[in-house]
Structures are given as C-alpha cells and as structure tokens.
Amino acid sequence: MKNKVLCGADRIVRDGYVFNGRCGLITNHTGVLKDLASTVDILKDVCNLVALFGPEHGVRGDKQAGENVSYYTDQKSALPVYSLYGENTFEAERKISSLDTLIFDIQDVGARFYTYQYTLTDSMKICAENGVKCIVLDRPNPLGGMRAEGTILDSRFSSFVGRFPTPIRSALTIGEFAMMMNETERISCDLSVIPMDGWKRDMYFDDTDLVFIQPSPNIPTVDTAFSYIGTCIFEGTNISEGRGTTKPFEMIGAPWLDSGRVIDLMGNCDGVILRECSFTPTFSDYKDIFCHGIQLHITDRNLYSPFSVGIKLFDIINRTHKEFEIEPFLFNLTGTDEIIKPDFSAEDFIKRETEKTIQWRNFSKKWHMY
Structure with a gap:
C-alpha cells in the first residue's frame, strides 16, 4: 500500500496560497503536481509569474551534466528562461533582484554532489541581498529521512558539487536543507517552506503514491x-x-x-x-x-x-x-583527500566518518519538519 503524500506544489492548489508581486520560478521537469500538471502552468493561474530559472540540465531536464544552457523563451509558457548554472548567470541574478517573490520547485535526490541544492542556496543569497521573498515547495528525499552517511565536507574542497559541511547523504528534504543553510551559513533571506502532507522520514520515494520523474538524465530510478x-x-x-x-x-x-x-x-x-x-x-x-x-x-x-x-x-x-x-x-x-594516503584503512575511515555523521544528524534535527 502506497502512502498518500502531497508535495508543497499540491498544497498551493489545495490551500489557495497567495504569492505577492512579480514572481519567478526555479524549476525543471520534476516540478509537477500529483496529477503531473506542471507547476509553471499552476503558478501562471495564481500569481504574476514573469520569469523561469533553470538549474543544471535546464528547465526541461534535457541537458547532460555540465552542459551550459543560455537564455531563451520557453515555447509552452512563452516566459523568458534564465540559466542559474554555468558561467552565464549574470542575467539570471539581475532578473531575480527585480522580483518580489522567488519560488523553488525541484525534486532533489538527497546527495551532496547534486547541484540543484546549490542553485537554491545561491539564489537565496541573491534574494537576501535584494529583499526578495524566497519560497521553497518541499518534496520528498528519495533516500528517506532517517539515515545520513558519508564524509563531512572539508572546506578546502568546497565546490559546486559540495559547498557546505554536510555529509554525502543528508537525510534532509530540500526544504529542510534550505532552512538549515539559511541559518548555519548566515544567508538570512526571507525564507518560507511550504511543507508536504503525509510524508514521514522512514519513507523512500517509492513508498509514496507520487510518480518518480528522473531528476536528471543519469538518475532514472x-x-x-x-x-x-x-x-x-x-x-x-x-x-x-x-x-x-x-x-x-x-x-x-x-x-x-x-x-x-x-x-x-x-x-x-x-x-x-x-x-x-x-x-x-x-x-x-x-x-x-x-x-x-x-x-x-x-x-x-x-x-x-x-x-x-x-x-x-x-x-x-x-x-x-x-x-x-x-x-x-x-x-x-x-x-x-584522506582516501589516497599510504596508510589509508577503509574500515577505520568508514567508522570515523560514521561517528561524525551521527553527530551531524543529531545537530540537523533542529530543522526537521517531519
């Protein structure tokens, strides 16, 4: 029996959320409601949606890893699309600064390497600098919310595939991650998260009645x-x-x-x-x-x-x-870089990192919504 879950996007329709002023949406092909209607189409009916912003792989999710995506007009919505991935993000940043509200609706996979979460936090920083409201429509962590694992990032190796001192598997939803980073990284933007209904931490994605849409070309299941x-x-x-x-x-x-x-x-x-x-x-x-x-x-x-x-x-x-x-x-x-040292022991390393991750997870519970 699948568990009934409503994502943040579904709650927009059910609860009649109102979004103020000029709105922008960071999304891709995973930004859908339970009936698979696009969040873009829904928001066009309930707010003044003026721009779309795409992460890595683009708004439609059809670009391969690392491929740059330039500015264009989305054929279906007729809205301008700005890229938040790669080297050409200046126009996107300038556009965000002109908004009143920025909305984020993307399915994450719960891995530190995955770049969508850094697209979010980078955008939160722009919002904070320009007085723009940021709203995250929450979605499940496909890997569940119980088990965190992996190394805690050493700041020497911070990059767009790992920016903050989190484990590889965080056990946080994208909304929880946003709240945690907003506080711990002192982003301090005006942030709201529209939570899910029905999701529990012990659920993997396919324990829910939601349809899994591959978040990027190489994560099909x-x-x-x-x-x-x-x-x-x-x-x-x-x-x-x-x-x-x-x-x-x-x-x-x-x-x-x-x-x-x-x-x-x-x-x-x-x-x-x-x-x-x-x-x-x-x-x-x-x-x-x-x-x-x-x-x-x-x-x-x-x-x-x-x-x-x-x-x-x-x-x-x-x-x-x-x-x-x-x-x-x-x-x-x-x-x-510990894993390439001559005296490296995988067993000892895993044991040490597991202890660190348990401490980190206990700390992260402050931002749990479920």
Whole structure:
C-alpha cells in the first residue's frame, strides 16, 4: 500500500496560497503536481509569474551534466528562461533582484554532489541581498529521512558539487536543507517552506503514491539515487560510473578492470550483491569501448550503505590496479583527500566518518519538519 503524500506544489492548489508581486520560478521537469500538471502552468493561474530559472540540465531536464544552457523563451509558457548554472548567470541574478517573490520547485535526490541544492542556496543569497521573498515547495528525499552517511565536507574542497559541511547523504528534504543553510551559513533571506502532507522520514520515494520523474538524465530510478551516493566518486577517476549505459551509477567499470578479483576482495556486503558484468558506453568515459564491470544489485535498502560500498570499491581498485588514475575532482566529490594516503584503512575511515555523521544528524534535527 502506497502512502498518500502531497508535495508543497499540491498544497498551493489545495490551500489557495497567495504569492505577492512579480514572481519567478526555479524549476525543471520534476516540478509537477500529483496529477503531473506542471507547476509553471499552476503558478501562471495564481500569481504574476514573469520569469523561469533553470538549474543544471535546464528547465526541461534535457541537458547532460555540465552542459551550459543560455537564455531563451520557453515555447509552452512563452516566459523568458534564465540559466542559474554555468558561467552565464549574470542575467539570471539581475532578473531575480527585480522580483518580489522567488519560488523553488525541484525534486532533489538527497546527495551532496547534486547541484540543484546549490542553485537554491545561491539564489537565496541573491534574494537576501535584494529583499526578495524566497519560497521553497518541499518534496520528498528519495533516500528517506532517517539515515545520513558519508564524509563531512572539508572546506578546502568546497565546490559546486559540495559547498557546505554536510555529509554525502543528508537525510534532509530540500526544504529542510534550505532552512538549515539559511541559518548555519548566515544567508538570512526571507525564507518560507511550504511543507508536504503525509510524508514521514522512514519513507523512500517509492513508498509514496507520487510518480518518480528522473531528476536528471543519469538518475532514472530510485535505486540509481541510492547507488549514486557511493559510486559518484568514480567521476574523479578513470573508472566509468556507467554513464552511457541504461544503468548509470549502478555499474562501474573499465577496459582493464579485473571485476572478479575486486568482487572477491569485497566479500559480502549488507543489502547489496555485486555481480560481474560487461558494458560498452554509448557516450562519456570509454565511449564505444568494451568495459569489464561490476553491477550493484540492491537487496535491502535498510541495510545497504552505498557510501561504505563505494569507499571499499575505491580502496580495493586503488590497491590492486596500476592502471587506476585519480583526478583532483575526486576530492571535491569525497570532501576529503584522506582516501589516497599510504596508510589509508577503509574500515577505520568508514567508522570515523560514521561517528561524525551521527553527530551531524543529531545537530540537523533542529530543522526537521517531519
């Protein structure tokens, strides 16, 4: 039995929210109501909506990771669209400063690497500087709200894939994250969050009666979002993280990877089975090149620690493959450079980071709404 959940966007219609003055909307293809009607269409009927703002992947979610999106007019709504991702954000920032209210409605995935949350906090800073009201329409954390895990970001490695001292998996909704950052990072904008109805912290996304719309091209399923917590770190190496396949982040591999040996050294992992596989990416790393790979099959989400599995995979591959290469971007993803030290112990590292994350989660409860 699915749990009935209403997102913040649904409550606009049900509760008759009123938005003042000239309004802008940060959204993408995930900004929909329960009946899949676009938030853009709904807001056009209830407020003076004058502009749309797109995060990474664009307002319609059709751009690949890192692809720059320029200013254009949305064909369906006839509204101007400004990009908040990449180098050309000046026009977007200037437009936000001219608004009375900025609304945010995007489905996040609950991972520190995911850039939508930093699009939000950057916009909150612009709002604070210009006296613009910011309203977040809350949505579920697909990974639930109970378990946080992963390294706490070292400020030396702050970037657009990890800006604040949070764990990789925060267990916060996007609204809770906004409230926490508004206070802890002293953004101090005029922020309101329209909460969900019916969501509880022990719910994964597919425990709800909501439709999961892939938040970006390479997060097609809820299971992908889980494994993304652990395997995204391979973006900072010469291991393919499965982009260009139908199972991104659920498979990793390379032409030179000894998959069987790695799996043997991994041993049994709680909540997930590792299987030898092969794939040939159609784009991204190793495009059109046959790769030996490892696929992660989740058997129990409550037991599965994607962060622990990802760190152990990294450590084993690093110790057993001379072909393995690391790029500085790795540290932006992991939030630390400890994992490449000669005396690195994956088990000890995971234990220490788990203790830190438990402390962080207890601290973050101040901003829990559910």
